Amino acid sequence: MLSGRALALAVLAWSLLKVVVRRLFDGPSGLALFRENYDADGLPPLSPAERAALPGFSRCIACGRCDLGEAERIAASRGAYPGLMTVVLASSRSMPDFDAAALALSHVPEAVLAEKEQTCPTGVPFRELARFVRSKASAARALALDGEGSAPADLALAAAAASPAAALGPSSADRAAPEAT
Numbered sequence: 169m170l171s172g173r174a175l176a177l178a179v180l181a182w183s184l185l186k187v188v189v190r191r192l193f194d195g196p197s198g199l200a201l202f203r204e205n206y207d208a209d210g211l212p213p214l215s216p217a218e219r220a221a222l223p224g225f226s227r228c229i230a231c232g233r234c235d236l237g238e239a240e241r242i243a244a245s246r247g248a249y250p251g252l253m254t255v256v257l258a259s260s261r262s263m264p265d266f267d268a269a270a271l272a273l274s275h276v277p278e279a280v281l282a283e284k285e286q287t288c289p290t291g292v293p294f295r296e297l298a299r300f301v302r303s304k305a306s307a308a309r310a311l312a313l314d315g316e317g318s319a320p321a322d323l324a325l326a327a328a329a330a331s332p333a334a335a336l337g338p339s340s341a342d343r344a345a346p347e348a349t
């Protein structure tokens with residue numbers, strides 16, 4: 169009968185053996201395992217370039233400068249667009265909420281985002297953030313369609329796509345996860 173250190177080593181060895189066997193014969197690992205765990209939550213994987221861009225998206229210090237001049241767009245959006253600072257600080261930080269963030273950003277033309285990049289004291293790259301949000305919202309919708317056959321968020325984004333400001337920048341699809349391997 170084992171006890172003490174010998175028992176601990178035996179338990180560890182048994183656990184290691186089980187993990188190795190499971191990884192070899194019992195289901196996905198790595199990115200496939202990530203997708204198995206998180207696709208249902210609308211969390212697509214990030215590419216290395218997207219991961220590298222995240223700190224830039226998080227530089228906001230809530231000064232409010234990017235909200236200057238946004239009153240008309242906020243009113244016209246009928247609640248979809250709460251102002252750029254709120255998008256930067258809130259909905260663009262939670263990937264499952266990216267459909268709402270993409271809808272909000274569809275109310276801000278690319279040229280306006282470019283102008284505001286010049287006035288943001290911390291240099292938040294609004295256009296790059298908008299492309300990232302659209303890309304991941306699109307990927308999350310695709311995951312939802314794969315999993316359920318329908319996605320209510322599609323309706324909101326289809327409406328956004330019909331708005332003139334929705335045609336901003338490069339297509340989201342070209343920044344989707346081709347690098348995620």
Ligand code: SF4
Nearest residue numbers: 228229231232234288
């Ligand atoms: S201007 Fe820049 S730092 Fe200021 S609230 Fe907007 S994103 Fe944040």
